[in-house]
Amino acid sequence: MSRMKAVQFTEYAAAPHVVSVAEPDCPADGVLIRVGATGVCRSDWHAWQGHDPVRLPHIPGHELAGVIAQVGHEVARRRVGERVTVPFVCGCGSCDFCLTGDAQVCPDQTQPGFTGPGSFAELVAVRAADLNVVPLPESVDFVTAASLGCRFATAFRALTAHGRPQQGEWVAVHGCGGVGLSTVMIATALGAHVVAVDVSDAALARAGELGAEVLVVSGDNAAGEVVDATGGGAHVSIDALGSAQTAVASVECLRPRGRHVQVGLLLGPHSTPPLPMDLVVARELEIYGSHGMAARDYPAMLALVESGTLRPDLLVGDVIGLEDAGAALAAMSRPATRAGITVIRIN
Ligand SMILES: [Zn+2]
Ligand SMILES: [Zn+2]
Numbered sequence: 336m337s338r339m340k341a342v343q344f345t346e347y348a349a350a351p352h353v354v355s356v357a358e359p360d361c362p363a364d365g366v367l368i369r370v371g372a373t374g375v376c377r378s379d380w381h382a383w384q385g386h387d388p389v390r391l392p393h394i395p396g397h398e399l400a401g402v403i404a405q406v407g408h409e410v411a412r413r414r415v416g417e418r419v420t421v422p423f424v425c426g427c428g429s430c431d432f433c434l435t436g437d438a439q440v441c442p443d444q445t446q447p448g449f450t451g452p453g454s455f456a457e458l459v460a461v462r463a464a465d466l467n468v469v470p471l472p473e474s475v476d477f478v479t480a481a482s483l484g485c486r487f488a489t490a491f492r493a494l495t496a497h498g499r500p501q502q503g504e505w506v507a508v509h510g511c512g513g514v515g516l517s518t519v520m521i522a523t524a525l526g527a528h529v530v531a532v533d534v535s536d537a538a539l540a541r542a543g544e545l546g547a548e549v550l551v552v553s554g555d556n557a558a559g560e561v562v563d564a565t566g567g568g569a570h571v572s573i574d575a576l577g578s579a580q581t582a583v584a585s586v587e588c589l590r591p592r593g594r595h596v597q598v599g600l601l602l603g604p605h606s607t608p609p610l611p612m613d614l615v616v617a618r619e620l621e622i623y624g625s626h627g628m629a630a631r632d633y634p635a636m637l638a639l640v641e642s643g644t645l646r647p648d649l650l651v652g653d654v655i656g657l658e659d660a661g662a663a664l665a666a667m668s669r670p671a672t673r674a675g676i677t678v679i680r681i682n
Contacts, residue, residue, distance in 0.1 A: 341456035342660040345392040347385035351455075351661035356394070358458050364428065365462035366413055367405040368421070371477030373454040374398030375660065375677040376485055377512065378423075378600070380667040382449055386602050389449055395664070396453030396679075397423040397446055400471060400480035410464045418471045421461050423447070423485045424627040428463030436631040438466060439492075455660050457681060469633040472641045479648045482513075482676045483636070485627065487647045490517035490575070491636045492628035493596045494525065498571035502526035507561045507569035508547070509585045510576025511538035513676045514598055516650055518573050519545045524644050527571070530564050532557050532584070535670070545649070553580075558587035568593060577601050579608035586610055591618040598625050653677045 337358045344351040361367045379395040381387045400420040406413055413419070425445045426438025433441050445462055447453045452460070461467055471480050500506050506522040508515050511533040522529050523546030530549040531542035539550040549564040551557055561584075562568045568590030574581045577599020586595045601608060615622060628636075639645040652675020655663060663677050 339457040340657060341394045341452070342396075342657055343392050343394050344383060347391075348383065351383065351395070351664060353658050353660075356456075359452060359460040361405040361407050362460055362462045363407040364409040364464065365407050365460055366403050366410060366464040366468060367458050367460055368399065368401040368419060368454075369404040370396075370399050370454045370457060370459055370681045371401040372399070372481040372681065373679050374481045374484060374486075375663045375679060377667060378485065379448060379453075380664055381600070381602060383664055387449065394452040394456050395448045396455035396459070397448035398481050398484035398486075399447070399454035399459060400477040400484070403468070404458060407464065412465045413468055418473075418477075419468050420471055420480045420484055420633075421447070421467050421469060422488060422627055422630055422633070424629070425461055425467040426463060426629065428466040433463075433466055436629055438629040438631070439627045455657065455679065467630050469630045469637075472637055474641055475637065478651055478654055478678045478680060479640070481678050482647045482651050483640070486513035486676065487517040487650065488628040488633070488636060489598055489625060490514050490521055490573075492632060493573055493598045493623075493625040494518060494521050494571070496632075497596045497623035497625050498573065498594050500525055500527040500571045503528065504570035505530060505565040507532065507565070507572040507585065507588050508542070509553070509557070509572065509574045509581040510599060511535070511542045512575065513650065515573075515575035516541060516545055517647070518575055518598075519547050520650070521645060523547075524639070528565075530561050530569065532561065532581075541675075553584075558584045561588035562590075565590070570594070571596070574599050578605050582608040583610060586614060586620065586622070589618065589620050592620070593618065594621040594623065596623045596625050650676050651678055654680055657681055
């Protein structure tokens with residue numbers, strides 16, 4: 336059996352190493368993708384830390400782009416050699432949700448890098464390829480495409496499917512990491528005004544460069560400052576971080592009939608934030624959860640990337656090799672010193 340290089344950890348929080356492992360089998364309904372680039376995400380860090388249990392030893396990685404290397408015999412629409420990406424949630428392809436295009440909530444979903452081996456590797460297997468695999472426009476390179484797979488696509492869907500800001504409305508963004516900065520860029524492109532909230536001056540400065548008009552240092556009165564800056568509250572507010580504090584602030588900073596979208600994963604002790612449901616009633620607020628974006632919705636986003644309206648390439652920070660992936664994960668245990676999405680380039 337052929338071998339490939341991959342980044343693997345054998346125990347939670349133990350240093351990941353580049354190792355030689357057996358190449359994955361190609362699923363009958365899926366493809367093998369030769370990974371060109373793959374993003375390093377906080378979700379990978381959570382899996383590595385054991386917050387989101389995975390089967391050990393484990394290969395992380397879920398934000399990938401590359402070339403189809405092998406196609407299963409049940410696949411009709413994909414060909415070897417195509418440049419592609421995939422959503423981090425891969426639907427089963429046969430349930431009611433998948434059949435109506437909502438694979439992001441498929442009850443039988445798989446996620447490379449969580450439910451199975453991921454894309455910190457030369458090859459990764461993706462099932463139900465006719466549903467989940469998205470061809471890339473020629474002008475979108477692998478590093479940029481890898482930055483789309485999770486954070487950017489998630490922000491795009493949170494705004495376009497749930498938040499739905501109109502031209503000139505205010506969008507509050509709580510947490511300016513990868514998802515938050517993507518949200519700032521996309522909301523600005525949609526014609527909204529953006530107020531960004533974060534604890535980090537560097538993150539806020541980056542949000543300002545990407546279009547945020549008001550910058551709020553996160554603290555005890557973040558919601559009050561957003562309400563003041565927006566003349567009565569944001570129309571749409573996104574918790575892009577995922578903590579009890581940011582979730583509550585996001586709801587509190589809305590004007591009547593405002594829409595809160597929870598995007599940041601609320602893990603462990605943050606899983607049940609004390610949301611002010613009295614405000615939800617009195618102000619008739621809408622509360623949404625947003626979980627990635629299905630392949631069906633990628634073409635609209637990719638068209639805006641191709642036209643230059645959206646510039647996910649501007650969100651890419653360091654581009655590293657596979658051998659530096661472990662250090663990049665470990666760096667997430669400390670406060671971020673560099674803005675932007677780290678992307679691993681492979682092959
Ligand atoms: Zn399904
Ligand atoms: Zn991710």
